[in-house]
Amino acid sequence: MARSRGNRGPTLADVARLAGVSVSTASRVIRNHPDVRVETKDRVSEVIARLGYYPSGIARALVTGRANLLALLVNDITNPFYPALARAVEREARQHGYLVAVCNTEDRLEESRRYIGTLLQNGLDGVIHASVGDDEAEIMSLLSDARRIVFANRRPASASVSYVVSDNQAGATELTRHLLSQGHRRIGFVAGPSFASNARDRLAAHEAAMAEVPGAEMLIAWGDATMKSGARAVADWLDAGVRLDAIVAINDSVALGAFEALVDRRVRLPDDVELAGFDGLTISKMMNIVSVEQRIEDMGILAVQTLLAQLDTSPDTFHPVHTVLPTRLVPRRDAPSSRSTR
Amino acid sequence: MARSRGNRGPTLADVARLAGVSVSTASRVIRNHPDVRVETKDRVSEVIARLGYYPSGIARALVTGRANLLALLVNDITNPFYPALARAVEREARQHGYLVAVCNTEDRLEESRRYIGTLLQNGLDGVIHASVGDDEAEIMSLLSDARRIVFANRRPASASVSYVVSDNQAGATELTRHLLSQGHRRIGFVAGPSFASNARDRLAAHEAAMAEVPGAEMLIAWGDATMKSGARAVADWLDAGVRLDAIVAINDSVALGAFEALVDRRVRLPDDVELAGFDGLTISKMMNIVSVEQRIEDMGILAVQTLLAQLDTSPDTFHPVHTVLPTRLVPRRDAPSSRSTR
DNA sequence: GTGAAAGCGCTAACAT
DNA sequence: ATGTTAGCGCTTTCAC
Numbered sequence: 001m002a003r004s005r006g007n008r009g010p011t012l013a014d015v016a017r018l019a020g021v022s023v024s025t026a027s028r029v030i031r032n033h034p035d036v037r038v039e040t041k042d043r044v045s046e047v048i049a050r051l052g053y054y055p056s057g058i059a060r061a062l063v064t065g066r067a068n069l070l071a072l073l074v075n076d077i078t079n080p081f082y083p084a085l086a087r088a089v090e091r092e093a094r095q096h097g098y099l100v101a102v103c104n105t106e107d108r109l110e111e112s113r114r115y116i117g118t119l120l121q122n123g124l125d126g127v128i129h130a131s132v133g134d135d136e137a138e139i140m141s142l143l144s145d146a147r148r149i150v151f152a153n154r155r156p157a158s159a160s161v162s163y164v165v166s167d168n169q170a171g172a173t174e175l176t177r178h179l180l181s182q183g184h185r186r187i188g189f190v191a192g193p194s195f196a197s198n199a200r201d202r203l204a205a206h207e208a209a210m211a212e213v214p215g216a217e218m219l220i221a222w223g224d225a226t227m228k229s230g231a232r233a234v235a236d237w238l239d240a241g242v243r244l245d246a247i248v249a250i251n252d253s254v255a256l257g258a259f260e261a262l263v264d265r266r267v268r269l270p271d272d273v274e275l276a277g278f279d280g281l282t283i284s285k286m287m288n289i290v291s292v293e294q295r296i297e298d299m300g301i302l303a304v305q306t307l308l309a310q311l312d313t314s315p316d317t318f319h320p321v322h323t324v325l326p327t328r329l330v331p332r333r334d335a336p337s338s339r340s341t342r
Numbered sequence: 343m344a345r346s347r348g349n350r351g352p353t354l355a356d357v358a359r360l361a362g363v364s365v366s367t368a369s370r371v372i373r374n375h376p377d378v379r380v381e382t383k384d385r386v387s388e389v390i391a392r393l394g395y396y397p398s399g400i401a402r403a404l405v406t407g408r409a410n411l412l413a414l415l416v417n418d419i420t421n422p423f424y425p426a427l428a429r430a431v432e433r434e435a436r437q438h439g440y441l442v443a444v445c446n447t448e449d450r451l452e453e454s455r456r457y458i459g460t461l462l463q464n465g466l467d468g469v470i471h472a473s474v475g476d477d478e479a480e481i482m483s484l485l486s487d488a489r490r491i492v493f494a495n496r497r498p499a500s501a502s503v504s505y506v507v508s509d510n511q512a513g514a515t516e517l518t519r520h521l522l523s524q525g526h527r528r529i530g531f532v533a534g535p536s537f538a539s540n541a542r543d544r545l546a547a548h549e550a551a552m553a554e555v556p557g558a559e560m561l562i563a564w565g566d567a568t569m570k571s572g573a574r575a576v577a578d579w580l581d582a583g584v585r586l587d588a589i590v591a592i593n594d595s596v597a598l599g600a601f602e603a604l605v606d607r608r609v610r611l612p613d614d615v616e617l618a619g620f621d622g623l624t625i626s627k628m629m630n631i632v633s634v635e636q637r638i639e640d641m642g643i644l645a646v647q648t649l650l651a652q653l654d655t656s657p658d659t660f661h662p663v664h665t666v667l668p669t670r671l672v673p674r675r676d677a678p679s680s681r682s683t684r
Numbered sequence: 685g686t687g688a689a690a691g692c693g694c695t696a697a698c699a700t
Numbered sequence: 701a702t703g704t705t706a707g708c709g710c711t712t713t714c715a716c
Contacts, residue, residue, distance in 0.1 A: 008407075011709055022687045027711060035685055057463035058409060059709035061400045062692045065350070068464065069443075077429050083419045090419070090446055094456075099443040099464060101411075104432055114436075121399035122410065122441060227624065260628055264675075282569065283625070286602055333606075353693055364703045369695060377701055401693035404708045 010051040019047040030055055067123030070100045070307070073115065075107040075131035079226070079253045080281050081296065085130055085152065088300025096308055098125070107193070107224075109135045116142045124148075126307045132156050133195040147310045147318050152303040155197040162310060164302045164323040168198045168278075171292035171327035172205035175248065175276055178290065178329055180209070184245035184274060186217045190233040190258060192225035192250035199225060199250050202278065206248060225250055230257025238265050244273055252279035252291065259287050270332060280330050293328045352393040361389040372397055409465030412442045412649070415457065417449040417473035421568070421595045423621050423638065427472055427494065430642025438650055440467070449535070449566075451477045458484045466490075468649045470642075474498050475537040489660050492649040494641055497539040504652060506644045506665040510540045510620075513634035513669035514547035517590065517618055520632065520671055522551070526587035526616060528559045532575040532600060534567035534592035541567060541592050544620065548590060567592055572599025580607050586615055594621035594633065601629050612674060622672050635670045 016026040021044060028036045029044040036044075047053075061067040070093050074082040086102060093100045103115040112135035119127065120142065129139065130153040140158070143149055151163035179187055189206055192199025203220070210216045219242065223229025230249050237244060238261070247262075249255035255277030259269070267273055269289070277284050280293025306321050358368040363386060370378045371386040378386075389395070403409040414431050416424040428444060435442045445457040454477035461469065462484065471481065472495040482500070485491055493505035521529060531548050534541025545562070552558045561584065565571025572591050579586060580603070589604075591597035597619030601611070609615055611631070619626050622635025648663050 008709085013709075023710080024688080024712080025686055028686085031711085037685060040685080054459065054463055056404075056465070056709055057460075058400055058403045058465045059692090060711075062398075062404055062694090062709080063711045065692085067400060068460075077419075077425045077432070080422070080425075083422075083425045086444065087419050087446055090444060094445075094460075097460070099460060101441040102428065102432060102444045103436075104429055117396065118399075118410075118436075118439070118441060121396055123398070123400045256624070256628060263630070282598070286598060286629075288605070350693085355693075365694080366696085366704080367702055370702085373695085379701060382701080398693050401708090402695075404693080404710085405695045407708085 008056060010053045012053075012055065015044065015047050015051060015053050018051070019044045061123050065123075066125055068098050069119075069122060069124050070098045070304070071103055071115070071119050071124055071127040072100050073103045073105050073112065073127060073129040073131060075105050075133075076226075077102060077104055079251070080283055081153075081251060081253070081279050081294075082130065084281065084296040085300045088297040089128055089304055092301045092304040096304070098304075098308075105131055105135070107131060107133050107195075109133075109138065112139055113142070126150070126311055128152055128303045128307060129156075130154070130303075132197075133193070145315070146320065147313055147315070148307075150303045150307040150310075152299055153198060155201075157197075159322075160320055162306050162320040162322065164299050164306065164325065165198065166294040166299070166327050167324045168201035168327070169205045171278065171294075171329070172202040173209050174327070174329050175278075175290065175292050176206045176209035177212075178331070179246045179248070179274065179276060180213050180216060182246075182274065185213075185215050186219070186243060186245045188219040188221065188233070188237055188242070188244045188247040190221045190223050190230055190247065190249045190254050192223065192254070194222075196225065202250060219244070223250070223254060225254055227253050227257035227260075230254035230259075231261040232257075234258045234261035234265075238267070246274040246276060249275070249277040252277045252281045252284045255287065255289060255291075256283060259289070280328070284330070285333075288332050288334075290332055291330050293330045295325045295327075298325055350398060352395045354395075354397065357386065357389050357393060357395050360393070361386045403465050407465075408467055410440050411461075411464060411466050412440045412646070413445055413457070413461050413466055413469040414442050415445045415447050415454065415469060415471040415473060417447050417475075418568075419444060419446055421593070422623050422625055423495075423593060423595070423636075424472065426623065426638040427642045430639040431470055431646055434643045434646040438646070440646075440650075447473055447477070449473060449475050449537075451475075451480065454481055455484070468492070468653055470494055470645045470649060471498075472496070472645075474539075475535070487657070488662065489652045489655055489657070492645045492652075494645040495540060497543075499539075501664075502662055504648050504662040504664065506641050506648060506667065507540065508636040508641070508669050509666050510543035510669070511547045513620065513636075513671070514544040515551050516669070516671045517620075517632065517634050518548045518551035519554075520673070521588045521590070521616065521618060522555050522558060524588075524616065527555075527557055528561070528585060528587045530561040530563065530575070530579055530584070530586045530589040532563045532565055532572055532589065532591045532596050534565065534596070536564075538567065544592060561586065565592070565596060567596055569595050569599035569602075572596035572601075573603040574599075576600045576603035576607075580609070588616040588618060591617070591619040594619045594623045594626045597629065597631060597633075598625060601631070622670070626672070627675075630674050630676075632674055633672050635672045637667045637669075640667055 016023045105111045126148045132154045221233035276290040278292045280291045284291035358365045447453045468490045474496045563575035618632040620634045622633045626633035
């Protein structure tokens with residue numbers, strides 16, 4: 001603990017003294033309070049500039065209760081969906097003067113709990129939770145105020161909190177219908193964890209769309225939305241001698257795993273099997289698979305805006321905002337406009 | 343500004359009162375100070391538990407000068423190298439009770455400057471900068487203490503600060519020699535920005551290795567280490583009718599762009615052209631290209647450990663730590679042990 | 685328009 | 701082993 005305190009340079013008191021004013025006046029200046037004579041303000045500003053003074057956010061936070069700190073909860077920043085979201089969130093937050101702490105919950109309740117604890121201690125203003133799961137109730141109780149959280153990506157169980165999600169139902173429906181229209185009938189679906197609403201919605205919509213077409217055969221593999229589960233699902237199907245026309249992966253990460261497994265087994269894409277995913281990330285373009293593109297950047301920006309807006313709301317006027325973003329089906333580069341063979 | 347202050351529940355004073363002790367004793371308990379009778383300690387602990395009390399990190403930070411906040415500076419979290427690093431950094435930091443704010447500098451000096459400003463205000467303890475560039479001098483001056491920063495990934499110009507980097511020189515040498523040993527002679531190198539030491543080191547080593555083999559022809563395309571620059575470099579070469587045996591991309595992101603461009607132009611990999619990259623990320627495995635694998639996780643962990651260690655060092659005993667991590671060449675899955683044709 | 689004073693919730697000497 | 705007393709650097713009434 002040899003850390004030199006006093007790291008921080010000049011204080012407001014220093015500024016005040018050198019400018020020949022009181023601390024409160026100096027304070028008014030740095031807060032842009034109107035009740036300061038221009039002349040005084042200039043004098044203070046000059047001293048501030050000369051000293052290279054900047055206010056202590058900590059001291060300020062102690063009295064105002066605002067620390068200008070947001071948190072972004074994701075289960076694993078390594079899943080390529082999240083960096084895209086994180087960048088948007090971070091950019092938008094920064095524009096409003098907020099720092100954002102990124103937290104990897106690993107979809108484990110204890111991690112969420114620990115994070116929220118640490119964050120609360122550090123004066124957290126609000127959180128954007130992009131990976132709600134079993135932790136929803138506990139987080140809400142720890143936060144003790146619905147205004148302090150906005151869910152993204154995965155829809156929370158409670159309707160009384162704000163969220164920004166993609167229209168997974170519509171996206172999945174469109175995707176499955178597209179595959180069916182290509183003549184595919186035996187379609188494998190690599191599902192995600194059941195505690196994730198987006199995974200559930202996608203599967204449900206897929207099932208509904210499949211049910212519309214006679215002769216459509218549905219195979220479902222359960223996974224945890226990681227690359228590994230994509231690879232394992234494919235390996236299992238192939239090992240079992242299952243013949244498939246197409247495979248739908250719950251996200252691009254899973255699609256990546258499936259892609260690898262298929263390539264390993266010398267299955268040709270898209271000739272032998274058509275692979276499809278969600279997210280519409282660069283990686284899906286690279287694999288040249290069909291993908292349901294999400295407006296990830298908008299999701300991040302809106303989540304931050306919604307959060308900051310409701311933080312300034314009074315507890316009684318607060319009404320949760322529910323935003324559902326449209327998705328867009330992105331076909332393969334060389335996708336046929338229709339296909340009847342098979 | 344309708345935010346309800348008093349958000350924070352019970353204070354230490356509340357705890358003290360209910361436990362019938364002074365604040366200092368209560369403080370000792372939460373800090374695990376030894377000088378407290380077990381009996382007293384238990385009584386206080388009981389009250390703490392009953393009240394759900396947790397200390398205000400802000401008040402604490404105001405007096406101790408430690409906010410338990412680290413920052414990770416990257417130019418773009420979307421570059422797949424960084425999420426891997428970020429996860430390691432975040433995990434290690436969390437284990438020590440630190441939060442980490444992720445900052446996207448976009449390799450722009452102004453952004454670095456703004457971030458450091460905001461961070462400093464918020465009581466930042468230290469920073470891990472994984473994307474140093476032109477901002478080095480300014481950041482050091484703003485931070486005003488070399489103990490508060492550890493560089494990762496890109497080596498800083500100054501030797502008096504700590505860093506953790508990969509042995510890019512060795513990695514690139516091994517890679518180029520490998521390509522040459524496969525019989526490749528005309529090798530295109532998609533370079534990165536010259537302000538990035540890792541990019542410079544890789545190029546320099548490549549040039550040296552190429553110079554060792556008579557008949558080896560080197561082509562260099564300059565880029566900014568993004569997917570786009572990989573795609574553009576390839577497109578330019580192909581448009582110019584340049585024939586290449588192999589292409590080395592400065593990182594996996596660039597390789598991804600190159601990959602896409604090659605596939606678009608119906609160039610077969612690896613038969614027509616062998617593609618190689620750095621990072622050794624999942625994505626490189628997926629593209630099935632040769633890649634110089636880096637120990638990204640170790641890099642993150644070591645960066646945090648180095649930083650936290652030197653934060654507890656006194657200014658005079660401080661000596662920067664320079665860590666260079668070994669790399670490993672990962673061949674393609676179906677890589678030939680040697681190849682003489684072509 | 686400006687200043688004085690109280691206090692945010694804690695830690696850290698210093699007493700006892 | 702425990703309590704007392706100052707602050708940490710600000711904001712915020714409340715006077716003037």
